[in-house]
Amino acid sequence: MIRFALHGGAGVIERANLSSENEVQFRSEMARICADAVVKLQQGASALDVVEASICQLENFALFNAGHGAVLNANAEVEMDAAIMDGRNRACGAIAAAKTPKNPITLARAVMEQTEHVLIVGAGADQLAAKLGVAQAELSYFVTEFRAEQQRLAAKLGKVTLDHDSIFNAPVLTSGLADPRDKKGTVGAVARDAHGNLAAGTSTGGMTNKMPGRTGDTAIIGAGTWADNQTLAASATGHGEYFIRNAVCFDIHAQMLYGGQSIEAASAATFARVGKMGGTGGVIAIDHSGLIHMPFNSEGMYRAWFDGQQMQVAIYQNDLL
């Protein structure tokens, strides 16, 4: 009964704005990472280990907005957020606004397992990485030419690209470059292992040209990440402020636990509320029975999953039609 799903962010993803070359890159990378996760789960790996390992791979892939290839803030620096949670006991760890962990999700797991804490933010997170021997990297490791150009343009225009701003359709950014806008690229994974245990994790660079210290839902347990064997494992992506105000992942959990709702009905109600406020994004989730559900109210969401029978990869809403 193993299950797995990953995402690479949700947003305004239109076929017209994604070159076929880049589309192939995204799809093949998601397929490779998903297949690797499935093999590990089949070999008996824990949901938690597989979530961490697959998010490390997503962080290492330059085109997603996490780890290597994270977006740059207003100071042209990376500030990365990540969280991980174990559905067996609600153990969890998170970091926010960290500048040095090569794999932010690994530092989040270290917070969970090697400290008494849940969340470490700012310079303290970088100091903790050094103290615990979690791999760190210089700014140059994280920055890609695409992200540097994206930030320069946003800064020039005085924009914090919180929304899926059309400035990122500018030819300078789309010519030969993937991910023409800012909000696609947060990564996440959810898994159910052979023992029926659930785990979830999420990692992001946040918003292009963001205010230093701005933290979205990714680092917030209950908003961007949640796992409880009783209900579901979930990882969110989207306009983080709306996801915090609606405690999105926990809200789905609570409707299942307290309202007896299915994962589909619960997610629909949560996204109706988020959408009414003006928020867009998506969630990948696996419920306690192994059902995979991946709702989103944006135009697209990079995603791949294994439903116990077959593996699939998708980007657009109607991808599978």
Added chain:
Amino acid sequence: MIRFALHGGAGVIERANLSSENEVQFRSEMARICADAVVKLQQGASALDVVEASICQLENFALFNAGHGAVLNANAEVEMDAAIMDGRNRACGAIAAAKTPKNPITLARAVMEQTEHVLIVGAGADQLAAKLGVAQAELSYFVTEFRAEQQRLAAKLGKVTLDHDSIFNAPVLTSGLADPRDKKGTVGAVARDAHGNLAAGTSTGGMTNKMPGRTGDTAIIGAGTWADNQTLAASATGHGEYFIRNAVCFDIHAQMLYGGQSIEAASAATFARVGKMGGTGGVIAIDHSGLIHMPFNSEGMYRAWFDGQQMQVAIYQNDLL
């Protein structure tokens, strides 16, 4: 139908460890701040304004662990967290690990009202305060001799006083000094104004000798603070990591909204789960109908409230017997 409640933290508060002089100080200060809030609400002030104003006063009172008198981290610096939320529309703002805002709750409100964001952490929060003209102060403003001594002792013993550690019963700390242990002192307020609107806020210095960057539930919307006119306004205090893992304030909200539970039944279920994991603390809450409920599973919680008829102040479990 105005209502108001405040807290000054929950923890191991035993009559034997609190001098009668300090007890008088705590009680009179809470009474003064509560009375001031009630007058403002009677004069038509909004729940949001009253929550902010009363938390500023709690922060300014040296004996509580927030603002002036906040505890010191392992670097003997203050790192303060705060959050505020408006029950009308779930608007919210929060800061974590900030070193300079004179009144952290005011900076949290500025995040809510003057930025597009919800949470700003670390050095970015201090930079934002400067940018927005929110009052800042030097370290010397925040540090009291009691807190400096408390941190020196904790550091000497290599303790991060996450728990209500008995080292803080040491004579050096109790002789003539209030607040002998570390975890009492987070402050919070909830209000219901004449229009029936709810608001909540929380502010803290966190744990004595804490790891730099450690963030507890106070800054986490849904964990330490929540307000929604449909259900309740709530502010938590206690062992923050357990409160995050149980999304305490949102969990009570969700049981009311999705499970049709009363605030008492919902709180009891939430605290049963927190307690089973080993967490202690409390919540002050006002539900949509104006009912005040202030559960805690620790020995005491500094609190004051106005139930529409009379104002009361309490510290111990059996305070009113």
